Amino acid sequence: MTAAAAPRSRPPEPVIRAHPGQLRRVAVISLHTSPLAQPGTGDAGGMNVYVVETARRMAQRGVQVEIFTRATSSDLPPVAELAPGVLVRHVTAGPYGGLGKEDLPSQLCAFTAGVLRDEARHEPGWYDVVHSHYWLSGQVGWLVRDRWGVPLVHTAHTLAKVKNAALADGDRPEPLSRVVGEEQVVAEADRLVTSTQAETDDLISAYGADPDRVRTIAPGVDLRTFTPARGRDEARAALGIGPDAVTLAFVGRIQPLKAPDVLLRAAATMLARRPELRARLVVLVVGGPSGSGLAEPESLVSLARELGIADVVRFLPPRGGDELAQVYRAADVVAVPSHSESFGLVALEAQACGTPVVAAAVGGLPTAVAHERSGLLVTDHDPGHWADALSRVGLDQAERQRLAAGAVEHAAMFSWDRTADALLATYAEASRSLARDRAAGVAV
Numbered sequence: 001m002t003a004a005a006a007p008r009s010r011p012p013e014p015v016i017r018a019h020p021g022q023l024r025r026v027a028v029i030s031l032h033t034s035p036l037a038q039p040g041t042g043d044a045g046g047m048n049v050y051v052v053e054t055a056r057r058m059a060q061r062g063v064q065v066e067i068f069t070r071a072t073s074s075d076l077p078p079v080a081e082l083a084p085g086v087l088v089r090h091v092t093a094g095p096y097g098g099l100g101k102e103d104l105p106s107q108l109c110a111f112t113a114g115v116l117r118d119e120a121r122h123e124p125g126w127y128d129v130v131h132s133h134y135w136l137s138g139q140v141g142w143l144v145r146d147r148w149g150v151p152l153v154h155t156a157h158t159l160a161k162v163k164n165a166a167l168a169d170g171d172r173p174e175p176l177s178r179v180v181g182e183e184q185v186v187a188e189a190d191r192l193v194t195s196t197q198a199e200t201d202d203l204i205s206a207y208g209a210d211p212d213r214v215r216t217i218a219p220g221v222d223l224r225t226f227t228p229a230r231g232r233d234e235a236r237a238a239l240g241i242g243p244d245a246v247t248l249a250f251v252g253r254i255q256p257l258k259a260p261d262v263l264l265r266a267a268a269t270m271l272a273r274r275p276e277l278r279a280r281l282v283v284l285v286v287g288g289p290s291g292s293g294l295a296e297p298e299s300l301v302s303l304a305r306e307l308g309i310a311d312v313v314r315f316l317p318p319r320g321g322d323e324l325a326q327v328y329r330a331a332d333v334v335a336v337p338s339h340s341e342s343f344g345l346v347a348l349e350a351q352a353c354g355t356p357v358v359a360a361a362v363g364g365l366p367t368a369v370a371h372e373r374s375g376l377l378v379t380d381h382d383p384g385h386w387a388d389a390l391s392r393v394g395l396d397q398a399e400r401q402r403l404a405a406g407a408v409e410h411a412a413m414f415s416w417d418r419t420a421d422a423l424l425a426t427y428a429e430a431s432r433s434l435a436r437d438r439a440a441g442v443a444v
Contacts, residue, residue: 023427025064027119027127027144028055029137031111032101034069036080036088038318045253046345047133047157050219050419052082057420059085066127068115068140070107072096089118104136105177112140116147129427133157135178138185151190151430153423156182158342159199161206166339166362168256183207190430193217193423195343196364215426218367220416221348226325228354228408235329241282246394249284249331249355251324251346252338254300259360259381260285261303262337266386268307273387283313286327328353332400333393336365337381344368348414351375351407356400358389374410375403 028051035051055065064085071090080088091114094107119126131153132141138154145152160174160182167173186192186207192214194200200216203209233243241247248267250260267283285300304313319327328334334350336359343364347357357375359365369375376389393400 023063023128023424023431025066025127026058026427027115027130028065028067029115029130029132029141029144030067030069030134031093031108031137031140032070032104032134034072034088034090035067035082036069038320046219046343049345050155050157051133053220053222053416054420054423055086056083057416058424059083061420061424063424068111068118070094070104070111089115091115091118101136102175105139105181108136108139112143115140115144119144119148129153129431131155131423131427132185132189135160135182135185138189139181142185142188145188145190151427151434152188153191153193153426153430154185154189155193156185156199156203156342158340159202159206162202162363163257163340168259168339171256171339189213190434191215191426193426195219196367198364198367199342215422217419217422217426218414219343219345219348220414220419221345221352221411223352223412223415225321226328226349226352226411228329228352228404230329232329235326238326239284239330241330242280244280245282246277246280247282247284247331247333248390248394249286249327249334249350250337251286251327251334251350252336254285254287254289257339258287259337259339260287260300262381262383262386263335263390264300264303264307264309264313265383266335266390267312268309269383269387270391271309271312273391278312281312283309284316284327284331285313286316286324287318324349325353328355331355333358333375333390335386335390336360336369337378337386338362338365339381341365347375348411352411354404354408356393356403356407358386358393370406370410373403373406375407 030051033048035048037048058065066087066089068089068091071092073096076090078090082088091111093111093114127148127150129151130141130145132138133155134157141152160178164173186209192203192209194216195218197216200214203214204211236243250263252258254260271278304310328350334355334357336344336347336357338360341363347359347368350357351374357369359369359377361377361379366377369377371377378385378389
C-alpha cells in the first residue's frame with residue numbers, strides 16, 4: 001500500500017473576528033532565528049515565515065509588533081523596520097558568530113536582560129502581550145511576562161518528544177534540557193497556540209497541557225505570491241527545464257529530519273524501474289544545510305553520486321517570494337518526506353501554485369495536504385512506496401491535473417489574514433482572563 005488509506009484533511013477552525021480591544025503593541029520573541037533571515041537554510045524555515053506574515057497583518061490591523069531576535073552580526077542595526085508597524089530589535093547575547101542552536105541556552109540570561117533593558121526605556125505598560133516562538137523564546141517570554149505583568153502566548157512550532165519519537169537514521173535526539181524547558185513553558189504559558197489538532201493532542205498527552213489554554217490556529221499561505229497564474233511553461237523556461245521534463249522538487253532545509261534523501265532514493269528507484277525516464281527526469285533540491293545536516297553539508301550531493309543519479313539532480317540555493325513560487329510552478333510534484341512536521345508550509349505554498357504534493361503522513365501534513373484531493377500521503381519512508389506515489393502523480397497527466405485543481409482549492413482555505421485575526425482574538429482573550437484572575441485575587 002503506497003498511500004495512506006484513511007487520513008482526511010481537517011479544515012481550519014472558523015475564525016472568530018474580534019476587535020483586538022485595547023491591544024496596542026505585541027512583543028514577539030524569536031530568539032534563535034531572525035525574521036529577516038532567508039528560510040531554507042541554517043535555522044530559518046517555516047517559523048520565520050509564520051512570524052513575518054502574522055506580524056505584517058497584525059500591523060495592518062493597527063497593532064504594532066516588535067520582534068526581539070539575537071544579533072548575529074555587528075553590522076546589524078539595533079532596530080530595523082520589517083514593514084510599517086513592525087520593528088525587529090537585535091539583542092546582543094553572546095558572540096555574533098559560532099553559536100549553534102544547541103549553544104543558545106547559555107545565552108538565555110543575556111538575551112532576557114537585553115529584552116528587559118529595551119522595554120525599560122519606555123513608560124510602564126508598553127507591551128500588552130508577549131508571544132514567544134520555539135522553546136528557547138518561551139523561556140525568555142516566561143520571565144518577561146512576570147516582569148511586565150502581561151499574558152504569555154507561546155507557539156512551540158516543534159516539540160522535542162515528538163521529534164525524538166520519529167528520528168531519522170543518523171539524526172541526534174533532542175536533549176533532556178530541551179524537554180524540560182518545553183515542559184516548563186507549557187506549564188507557565190497563559191495560552192498555547194498550535195497549528196493542528198494533532199499538535200494539540202501531542203501537547204496535552206505528552207506535556208500535560210491544560211486543554212482550556214490551548215488554541216488551534218492553522219497557519220496560512222500568501223495567496224497573492226503563491227498562485228498558478230503564470231503557468232508551468234514560463235517557470236520552467238526561467239529555470240532551464242524542458243517543457244516535457246518530469247520534474248520532482250524538494251524545498252526546505254537539508255537535514256535528516258526533513259528527509260530529502262527519501263526523494264533521491266525514490267528517484268533512483270523510478271529510474272531503475274523505467275531507465276528510459278532518465279532523459280526526462282529532473283530532481284530539484286532547493287535549500288541549504290541546517291541542524292544536524294551541517295555535520296555533513298555535502299552528504300546529499302554524495303548520495304546522488306552513490307545512487308547514480310547526479311546527472312538528474314539539481315541543487316539550488318534557498319529562495320523566497322516569486323522565485324520560490326517559480327520553483328513550485330515548474331514542478332510536476334513537490335515532495336515533503338519529513339519524519340516530523342508540525343504543519344508543513346512548503347506543502348501549502350506548493351498547492352497554492354497548483355502543484356500536487358506527495359507528503360509523509362506525519363504531524364500536521366495530513367491537514368496541510370488533502371489526501372487524494374490535493375496530493376497523496378505516504379505512510380512510511382520506503383523508497384519504493386515513494387516511487388509509487390511520485391510516479392502516480394508525475395507520470396500520469398490526467399491524475400496530476402485532477403490533483404492540481406484540488407491543490408488550488410485546498411490551499412485557498414488557508415490565509416494569513418485568518419491566522420492573524422485568530423491570534424489577535426487569542427491575545428485579547430488571554431488579556432481578559434489575566435485581568436479577571438487579578439481582580440479575583442488569583443496568583444498569576
